[in-house]
Amino acid sequence: MHIVVLVKPVPDPAAGGERLGPDGRLDRRATPAVVNANDEYALEAALKLVTAHGGEVTIVSMAPPTAPETMRKALAMGAQRGVLITDDALPGACTLSTARVLAGALKDLEFDLVLAGADTSDGGSGVVAPGIAALLGLPYLSYAARIEPSPDAGTVRVHRIAPAGFEVLEAPMPALVVCTQALGEPRYPSLKGIMAARSRELTTRGLADTGVPAAEAGGQAATTAVVGSAAPPPRPPTRVIRGSADEAAREVVDFLAQRRVI
């Protein structure tokens, strides 16, 4: 099986310090980048699938030219190769541009499955993966808690998380599957993996290579723009309650009543 995992380098949420530049775009140099946490679950799922069924994993990113550093971490987990789409025209790309560019990049790759994370910790729109599926005409199976391909039958089954349980979905491959944390914790790269990642193939391509016209992708073609931003109002100072359980409980009950929750 050939599996492509969409991997996005995002500002490290734990480092803090994310900010917008004067142009209203995310300043990606302000904060160190990490692999988007939800994408790590997708990558882990892909690695388990190729262990079980054979095959290879390719990671694909649309990101600034500094991305290889972050992508190497994903390669160190066990992906065989990476493709980075980077271009001076792409900063400020909207979700639609991103879907078009990634769809364009996928056209040149062979795969049985494309796996993506549920959303990203920076943009968080959750609309790019369904957009890619629609652009490529791929079956779209989202919010997977389990992925069971049948390579011989050429189909894939997915347990999709639903409010009251799950739905079992089935579609022919190739297909695009959106992954969740329920698939299992991502592995830590081994020292051997880190060494191997250094020599793994990482191809860089530009917007023109994806076949998406410049007028349809990138900052100039963005369908949305940030027009203002402000820090949220600070939360009021915390009240600290100590004392007996009964006293503390009384304080909490009073607070809930005051806030009209009870």
Added chain:
Amino acid sequence: MPGAIWVHGETNAEGGLARISTEVATLGRALADAAGLDLVGVVIAADPGAAATELARFVPRVLAVTEPATADHAAASIVGQRLAALAQREQPRLVVTGAGPEGRDMAGVLSALLGWGVLANATAASWADGGPIVEMSVFGGKLNTTSAFTGQRGIVTVRPNVVTAEAAERPGQVEAATIEGELRLPLVKVVDRVEEAGAAAPIEEAKVIVAGGRGMGGAEGFKLVQELADQLGGAVGATRAAVDSGWINYSQQIGQTGKIVKPQLYLALGISGAIQHKVGMQTAESIVAVNRDADAPIAEYADLIVVGDLFEVVPALLAQLRARSA
């Protein structure tokens, strides 16, 4: 009808209108009033009648589109295709939908098919300079932004619990509408629907969430979380640590790789409140924490923190709440 504002009505598991859609419709109506534009609701489902009737309590005109394929196939890409075809014919100005899993999936498909942009996870919206201005909370609540579309048309997804649903003064009309044409995107079969014991309403919609973390100590400890949630009429939430330990389902996880919630009350039990969790709940209206450690990160942003043993404090709290409601 060209230039109208459309609100997308999602159906819930019972075939009625999803709660998020009542909030979406209320926000859509405020935008239409401010802009002086028509407001239209659209429900696309195998049996759209009940949801369309409910949506008509909020908007003056609802199009009910019968689409048999959604009965036993994943709905979002079917609904997205039908809505895209209808939008190409009727040329609305804006499509507003929910930012839950169904709304996101549908919005992504719709955006790709129409070539319209998406402003995602709106926390509020207004109308200015001839277009919508959409507020969002980004970077896990560290920054609030306002955004606009660069073109004439677009799609907005609305975060659950940021709008208080209010019916219109007068109920609207439901019209049956048809959309012709073949479904071009591949169908994804639903071969089974499995209900899990203890599964509840979507946690994003809960007004009260009682959440447990590592401090609950195990699945047994989570019974206490459930008891308090039941007493307060709320839902159970959890941290990643609790989910990874297998104490509770992933569907209840709040935080960076789980759900983002905005309840009236967030009661955090045995949760230290590190950044990965904080990003999922810090916009809750009130935050109450019970924790042994007065220096836990959550002490910096809770309204109230009880420093103590939750296995003593929570039973005391339960007893007082029960006495109060008796």
